[in-house]
Amino acid sequence: MERRAKLNEIDIVRGIAILGVLMVHSTSFATIDMKNTTLFGVYNFLNIFSKIGTTSFILLSSFVLFYNYYPQPLTLQRFKKFYRNRLMYIIVPYLLFSMVYFVLRWYQNGFAWDLSQMWPSFWSKVSQGQAYTHLYFVFISIQLYLLFPVFLFLMKRYKWLAASAILIGVGLQWAFFLLNREYWQVTNRGSWSLSYFGHYFLGAWLGIYFDRIKGWLIIAKENLSATKIASWIALWAVWLGAGITYVTMFYNARLYQTRYSNALYDGVWDLYTMITPLVLIQIAFLIGGKMNTSFWVGRLRHLGIVSFGVYLVHPLVLLVYRQFPPNGGSTLIHHAWYAGGFLLALLISWVVVTALSRLTGWSWLLFGSVPNQLQAAYSDSNRVDKPSGKPAASA
Template sequence: MAQLAKRPYLPALDIFRAFGILAVIMIHATSAVVANYDHKATLYPLYVFLNTFTKFAVPVFIFLSGFVLFYNYYNKPFTATAIGQFYKKRISKVLIPFILFSFLYFAFTRLAAYGFSDLQTFIGYFTTTKFLKMLIFGKTYVHLYFVVIIIQFYAISPLMLYAVNRFRKSSRHIVWIGLLVQWLFIFIIVREYHVVSPGSYAFTYMLYFTAGAFIGIYYEKFAEWINLTRKNATPAKIAASLVLWALFLSSNMTMVYFYYEKRLTGLSVINTSLLELIDEVRCVTAAIVLLQVSFWIYTSWNKMVVKALIHIGATSFGIYLVHPLILYLYRQTNASGSPILFHVWVAGGFLLALVIPWAIMALSAPFKWHWLLFGPLPTKKKQPASPIQPSIQG
């Protein structure tokens, strides 16, 4: 069978990434408020809504990883050279920045907690088994666990690509296989063996990765439905989109209601297993909704806004790594005063956690070794594909 040509670059995916990182920053910018603010305050429900509604962030990033990997590699020859190149790219893009930032955040937290007494004591923090365990599980700072999950998916992706290429019909069932693996891990292995921090394992997110992989494999079949316009809209496509959006909104609002009641009363109004199923519906539909919105924005919005969103998306990994430090430093400022000033302060944290890391990425891009800290950053324009149906040659 002839190999298909390289599939075109899809710039709308960077807009997808932009929404993902905006959701991440929203979660982190509102987390302290949700935990500590007066639960009876007028705007407290708004903070719970903003914090909970955006908690699809990690699953949709994992969905996108599956989409991109299988979109790019599904039809490529599966050779030792190809596998070597795959891991080489991932080491430079993710692993080295992760290790460096793990050291930086661990050093920062030690200094913040204990100060600096002498160099020997400071170096000693990094020679303990505690540090090694925290490094392996992405626990040197609260957000780095996500990078460990992505590394785990990169580790198993060549095996998954081999399986779906060796058994071509299995690609049709990859979502159900991913769902089964996720359920077995969450409902059986975690509970039976009392797994600590199940959110640090890729198996917890297998459904989202395989859902992205499925759409990446069959992108040409989904392209016109994802990029729904007046020209290609049919009653069936419109109905399917309405069902999709209804599921997304209803499942997400159910999650908001659950966490709001949990905060107010301390009681769980929904069974844990049922809540897991609702969350799975929320996250999968959120990913597809964001795909639709991203393609619509790319084709319909003001070019300057589109360009800005694409740049945010293209630098999202670096923004993700840096933004918690900005939030930490910002929260050292005094938020006391009138309620209005407090809400302005919270909004300022969100804006600065986005703008400052984004500016750092833009300023770092021209330097040759920026990838060591931030992974690849955009330095030149890529040739975009048609957002609807890229041409694929046999």
């Protein structure tokens, strides 16, 4: 059975998502240190409205997996290759970067260099995705990769499960939220995949039925109709409303200590972060046709291709950068310093990941499949104008 058409626009969505991650991390200190400045509202907006990275990456990962694998027959060989690739391209980088960040944090805290203490602490943190603040996402991804063949088998076996995937995912996610709140009190709830089942199952549903629903999701001249335009306006209105509500809740909580229920936080966050990837997909398909002619769209796609490596590396840049905060000076200098953190985290990690991926044969140990994806993307771009009777490789 032929593979489905390649969707290069997904790389653009990844590019926007990693910009959100960088914005959140580069403004996190500012939401504390700049609380008494006139631009606190801007920092709060940038920090909260940009909380789209982890959830968008989870949805996109699920989307791509189900988009590629659902039409294919289930074979033992296919799943052996799947798990081998995930071991090489996800678990190995996770362990290496966990070790790097663990050692750095150990040094920062001034602990004794005693392996009998370090080794148990390291494995305890690795087993919970807590070796450094951002590595929980990779830990979640590993959990979801382990579960993927089970979900794929069930959805292929029982078509009603695939059709009901969104409702099932949201139901399981909220069952976890409520049971955890009342009974389990699991620490580090955000490090467990159940917290993102709504996003994951939405991605699965989109991947399975994308060929049927893209006419309703993708904004294009050939798709125009009054009903579709109304649905797009409604989607964007709900997205903006949920996002602004989420930003406002954090603004009030941070500035005025306003207290909201956990269920309200979870509900608004869930609505906002589940709709965001749909909006980003619409944006990506609107500008995707320019990825080979527009410098900025092309760079955004490139950033998306290397986003996994950028995600792993950028906290190192911020860690070093924050060792040199401005001593006194005007508020403008502090604003410039925070902006500089974002730009340097973006540019340095982007350049480092790209350079190592292109110039070395071992960079897969650090960045997983990024080197292969870069090579494939540039090979595809060289053939972009050549017509073909077959769809391109996987999304």
